[in-house]
Amino acid sequence: MTTTTSSPTIILIAGHWLGAWAWDEVLDHLDTDHSRAIAMTLPGLDGDDPERATKTLDDQAAAVLDVFAQLGVSEHEPASLVAHSGANAPVSLILDRHPELVQRVVWVDSGPVATGSVFAPDLPEGLEELPLPSFDVLAQQASLEGLSAEVLERFRARSVPEPGPVLRQPVELTNEARHKVRTTLVCCSISSAQVLELARAGHAMFAEVANVEHVDVVDLPTGHWPMWSRPRDLAKAIQSAASRTT
Template identity: 60%
Template sequence: MTQRTQQPESPTVILVPGHWLGAWAWDEVLEQLVGAGLRAVPLTLPGLDADDPHRSSRTLEDQAAAIQAALDAAGGTAVLVAHSGANAPVSLVTDRNPEQIRRIVWVDSGPAAPGGIPTTQPGDTCEDVPLPSFDELGAQASLAGLTPEQLERFRTLAVPQPGPVAGAILHLSNPARRQVPTTLVCCSLCSAQVTELSEAGHPMFAEVAQLAEVDQVDLPTGHWPMWSRPADLARIIHDAAAR
C-alpha cells in the first residue's frame, strides 16, 4: 500500500480476531494499515490471553466489554473489523451502541442472529475448546493459501476458546444494529454464494439479508486472509474505513 499521512478525521480501526486468536493474528495487516496512515488497534479478547490465570472463565460479556472499551477509547466513531467467530461479541456491541460504529467489516464472517450458533451444546461443562487438528479444522473452514510455517505459528500461538464463550446464547433486540454500514469480505465463500445463502435464510447469513447498507468484496482465499493475503485484506479495510 502507498505510504500516506494520517488524517485527523480518519476513524480508528479496531481489529477483532476470531476463535483461538489474539492481537498477534493481525500483525501483517496492522503493519499495512499503519503504513497507510490509519490508526489501528488489534485486540486480544478476554479468554484468549494465554497468560491470564482466569482465562477459562471469561465470558461473552467480558469480550463485549473489551470491544466496547476500545470503542470508547477511540472517541467519535470507529470501524470494527471482525474475523470469523468474533461475530458474536461484535454483534452484541453493535446491538447496544450502533451509533458508535462507523462501519463494520466482516472478514469471512457476518453478523450473528439472535441466539447465535454456540460452539458447544447446551449443558456442556467443558472449560475450553482447543484448536482441533488441521485435518478436522480444514473440514470446517478452508485452509487455502496458508504455508506450513503459518500453520505452525497458528498451532504454537493458538489459545483454547473459553467454554463460557463457546456455549453462550446471544441476546439481540435492537433493530438499529442493521443500519450500521457493512462490508462483507468474502473469502472461502464468494459473494454470490453468501447472497444465495442469506436469501435462503441460512442461519449463518440470515442477518445479511436484513442489513440496510452492505457491500460485498470478493477476496478468494481461505478462512484466514490476514495471513494468506494480508496486503489485499488491508487494502479492503483501508477503502472501507475511508467511506
C-alpha cells in the same frame, strides 16, 4: 460517489483461538498515516490470564467498549470494527448495544449473527475450554487455503483454547438499529454471490445479512484466514471500507 474520511479509527478483532498478534502482517500494510488502527485480544484469549476459561461474550463485548473509551470513540467520532470469523458474536453484541459508536463493521469471512445464536450448543457443560483442533479436523470446518506449513506451525504454537462459556452463550439481540450500521463483507472462502444467495434463502448462518440496510461486498478469494494468506490485499480492503462514509 464514495465519500471518505481522512483518519478513521480501525479496531481489528480476530476469531477463535487468536489474539491481536494474528493481525501483525495486516497492520504492517495498513496506511496508518491516514488511519488509526489497533488490534485487540478478546478476554479469554490471553494466554497469561489465569481466569481466561471463565470469560463470556459479555466480557468480550465489555472489553471492546473499554477499547472504544481508551481511543476516544464516540457518537461524533465512531470507529470501524473489523471482525474475523468467531469474533462475530461479541461484535454483534456491540452493534446491538451501541450502534451509534460504529461507523462501519467489516466482516472478514464472517457476518452478523442472529439473535439466539449459539456457536457450540452441544458443547458439554463440563468442558471448560476448546483447544485448537487438529488441522485435519479444522480443514473440514474452514478452508486452510493459502496457509504455509510455517504459518500453520505459528497458528498452533500461539493459539489459545477458546473459553467454554463463550461458545455456549446465546447471543441476545433486541435493537433493530444494528441493521442500520454500514456493513462490508470481505468474502474469502465463500464468494459474495454465494453469501448473498444464502442470505436471501434464509440460511441460518447468513440470514442476518438480509436484514442489514447498507451492505457492500468485496471478494478476496483465499482461505478462512486471509490475514495470513493475503495480508496486503486484506489491508487494502479494510482501509478502503473504513474510509467510506457512504
